[in-house]
Each structure stands twice: as structure tokens, then as C-alpha cells.
Amino acid sequence: MNTIGTPLLWGSFTLIVVVMLMIDLFGQGKKKGGAMSFKQAAAWSFVWITLSLLFALGLWWYLKDTAGQQVADAQALAFITGYLIEKALAVDNVFVWLMIFSYFSVPVAIQRRVLVYGVLGAIVLRAVMIFTGSWLISEFSWILYVFGAFLLFTGIKMALVNEDDESNIGDKPLVKWIRSHIRMTDNMEGERFFTRRNGVLFATPLFLVLILVEISDVVFAVDSIPAIFAVTTDPFIVLTSNLFAILGLRAMYFLLVNVAERFSMLKYGLAVILVFIGIKMLIVDFYHIPIAISLGTVGGILAVTLGINGWVNYRNDRLEDDRQDNEKH
Numbered sequence: 001m002n003t004i005g006t007p008l009l010w011g012s013f014t015l016i017v018v019v020m021l022m023i024d025l026f027g028q029g030k031k032k033g034g035a036m037s038f039k040q041a042a043a044w045s046f047v048w049i050t051l052s053l054l055f056a057l058g059l060w061w062y063l064k065d066t067a068g069q070q071v072a073d074a075q076a077l078a079f080i081t082g083y084l085i086e087k088a089l090a091v092d093n094v095f096v097w098l099m100i101f102s103y104f105s106v107p108v109a110i111q112r113r114v115l116v117y118g119v120l121g122a123i124v125l126r127a128v129m130i131f132t133g134s135w136l137i138s139e140f141s142w143i144l145y146v147f148g149a150f151l152l153f154t155g156i157k158m159a160l161v162n163e164d165d166e167s168n169i170g171d172k173p174l175v176k177w178i179r180s181h182i183r184m185t186d187n188m189e190g191e192r193f194f195t196r197r198n199g200v201l202f203a204t205p206l207f208l209v210l211i212l213v214e215i216s217d218v219v220f221a222v223d224s225i226p227a228i229f230a231v232t233t234d235p236f237i238v239l240t241s242n243l244f245a246i247l248g249l250r251a252m253y254f255l256l257v258n259v260a261e262r263f264s265m266l267k268y269g270l271a272v273i274l275v276f277i278g279i280k281m282l283i284v285d286f287y288h289i290p291i292a293i294s295l296g297t298v299g300g301i302l303a304v305t306l307g308i309n310g311w312v313n314y315r316n317d318r319l320e321d322d323r324q325d326n327e328k329h
Contacts, residue, residue, distance in 0.1 A: 002138075004063065004075055005236030013055075013240055017123075020051065020247060036112075041254035048248030055244065056080055074291065078232040081295040082241030085227050085273065088302055090245055091263070092270055093220040094253045100212050104205055106188070108257075113191045114206065115250045118213040122246050125217055127239060129225050134235040147226035148281025155274030158267055178208055230277045231294060262313055269305025273298055 036044070056079045063072035097118070101111055136143050184203045189195045193207040228238050256263070276297060280289050 003234045003236045004067070004071070005234075009059070009062065009236060012058075013236075016051070016055065017243060017247065020048075021120075021123075036251065036254035038255065041251045044251035045248055045255050048244070048251065052083055052244040053080075055240070056083075059240075075232075075234070075237060077291045077295060078234070078237050079241045081291055081298065082228040082231045082237060083245050084295065084298055084302075085231070085277070086224055086242050086245030088270060088273060088298070089220060089224040089227065090249055090252065091256070091266060093216060094249060094256055095263070095266075096216045096220075097213055097253055098257060100209055100216070104209050106206065106209055110188070110191045110206065111253075112250075114210050114213055115253060117210055118217060119246065119249050121214045122217040122221070122249070123243060125214075125221055126225065126242050126246065129221055130239050130242060131235060133225055133229060134233060134238065137229065137233050144229065144281050144284060147229055148278045148284075150278070151226055151230075151274045151281065152278030155271045155276075155278060158274065159271035178211060182208075184208065226281075227274065227277045230281045231291060263309060265305055265309040265312055269301055272301050272305075276301070 056076050059079060060072045060076035063075055097115070100106075101114075106114070182203050183200065184205065184207075185195060185197075186205075188206055189204045191206070192204055193210060195202055195204055225238075225242070228242060232238060277294075280294065283289075
């Protein structure tokens with residue numbers, strides 16, 4: 001596997017991840033049962049985005065001195081593009097977490113522990129899948145076409161799927177199977193995943209929530225990791241951009257938890273991004289879309305989506321105001 005990763009780069013990245021994980025997951029959020037306020041979530045989201053951009057700048061500076069400006073420009077741009085793609089797809093993952101927590105009526109005060117394990121599980125899972133994917137691509141280059149076709153199908157499916165079909169979590173065969181094979185209490189037991197009753201070990205509903213959160217990580221990793229391989233196959237760039245995007249997921253969750261319903265159009269923008277990336281992978285042997293164009297396209301799709309979303313929210317707010325005025329009269 002060809003990579004720009006050197007022992008210095010890998011060591012620096014690992015140190016940054018470990019230190020920031022200790023701060024983000026264990027050094028804050030202890031008050032109020034771990035619930036993060038909107039202001040705190042916004043501040044931490046800003047910290048994570050700033051840190052990611054600083055890492056891209058440091059990577060560019062290092063490569064400029066060691067490999068030349070052309071390599072530095074290309075790899076730094078690949079990192080930013082991959083980061084933007086993964087960050088956008090991570091938002092959909094956060095909305096699924098919100099749906100899971102809402103369905104099981106998990107109090108905000110005890111969601112922190114599930115989110116901690118969810119982020120840690122996602123980090124380990126992404127690392128394994130990325131190195132596996134890099135090896136597969138280096139050995140079987142045709143697998144890029146498989147990734148491209150899969151992303152194209154996923155994007156179309158995301159745009160067409162009915163939201164109501166995804167909301168009935170309790171009716172999913174997996175949930176029913178877990179409940180039928182594990183002794184489980186009917187109610188939450190605080191932050192505990194397991195509890196003993198009369199000497200018998202029982203799982204709590206919070207453990208089922210954790211399983212579903214980890215499964216959602218698997219599902220979104222299957223979508224997002226092939227997407228970033230469309231930008232670069234260098235495992236260092238793929239891993240760093242991917243992990244920087246998901247390290248701030250907990251802050252992103254608390255940032256969006258109260259405004260999720262205001263992003264009804266987001267899934268369509270993400271669907272278009274996946275279709276674009278899928279097409280890019282399928283035509284790679286005929287035409288290579290430059291990274292700069294990919295970055296501009298992804299950023300443009302997100303900007304247009306947010307603009308449309310803002311207009312839809314404004315229209316709905318006006319209709320609601322008119323309805324309330326009519327009721328008063």
C-alpha cells in the first residue's frame with residue numbers, strides 16, 4: 001500500500017487522537033449527568049473543525065518540505081475533501097442516533113455513556129475497515145467499481161426511501177431477535193448496561209441501545225469508507241480525515257439534538273453526494289475528476305441543500321404563523 005504516512009506523521013496523529021479523546025470523552029461533560037448544552041456543543045464542534053484544519057495545514061507544511069509543494073497541495077486537498085465528505089455523512093449518523101434514543105426514551109442525562117462507547121467503537125471499526133479496504137484495493141483494483149456501484153445504489157435508495165419506513169425500530173427483526181435471546185429488564189437502570197436480580201444477570205434496555213448505535217456505525221462505515229476511497233487510496237489520508245470527522249460526533253449530536261427536524265432536506269443532499277462519488281469511481285478509467293473539482297462539487301451540493309432547507313423552514317414557519325393567526329380570528 002502506497003502511503004505518505006511516515007513514523008513521524010503516524011505518531012503525531014496518534015498522539016493528537018489520544019489526547020483529544022481523553023479530553024472530549026472523559027475530561028468534560030461530567031456535570032448535569034453528562035448532558036452538553038448547545039453552547040458547549042457549538043464550542044466543541046468549532047474546536048474539532050479548527051483542529052482538523054490545523055492538522056491539514058501541518059500536513060501541507062511537512063510535505064512541502066519533504067516531498068515538494070505539488071505533493072503537499074494534492075494531499076492536503078485530499079484530506080480536506082475526504083473530511084468534508086465524512087463530516088456530511090456523519091450528520092445522518094447522528095440523526096439515526098437521535099431516532100434510537102427517542103424510540104427507547106433514553107434520558108439526555110444518560111445518553112453520554114452510550115455516545116462515549118459509540119464513538120470509541122466507531123474509531124476501532126473505521127481503522128479496521130480502512131486498512132482492509134486499502135489492502136483489497138491494492139490487491140484487486142477492480143473493487144473500486146464495486147464501491148462505486150454500491151455508492152450509486154445507496155444514494156438513489158437514500159433519496160427514495162420513506163422516512164416512516166425507518167422509524168419503526170421495534171419492528172426490526174434484529175431488535176426482536178436480540179430481545180428474544182437476551183434476558184432484559186423492562187426499565188432503565190441508570191447508566192448501567194447490566195444488572196443482577198436474585199443473582200441472575202440481566203441486560204438493560206440501555207445495552208440494546210448501545211448495540212443499535214454500534215450497528216448504525218457499521219452501516220454508515222460501509223457507506224462512508226468507500227466514498228473517501230474515491231478521493232484517495234492512501235490509507236493515511238483516508239484514516240486521518242475519517243477519524244477527525246467522527247471524533248467530534250458527540251458534540252455534533254448535542255448540537256443537532258434540538259434542531260434535527262429543521263434539516264429535513266439534508267438526506268437528499270447526501271444522496272446526491274453519494275451518487276456523484278459513485279459515478280466518479282465508475283468512470284475513473286475514462287476520466288479522472290480532479291480533487292479540487294470534487295471538493296467544490298461536494299461543498300456546492302451541501303451549500304445548495306442548506307439553502308433549500310432554509311427556504312423550506314421559512315415557508316413552513318410562515319404557514320404555521322398564518323394557521324395560528326387564523327385560529328385566533
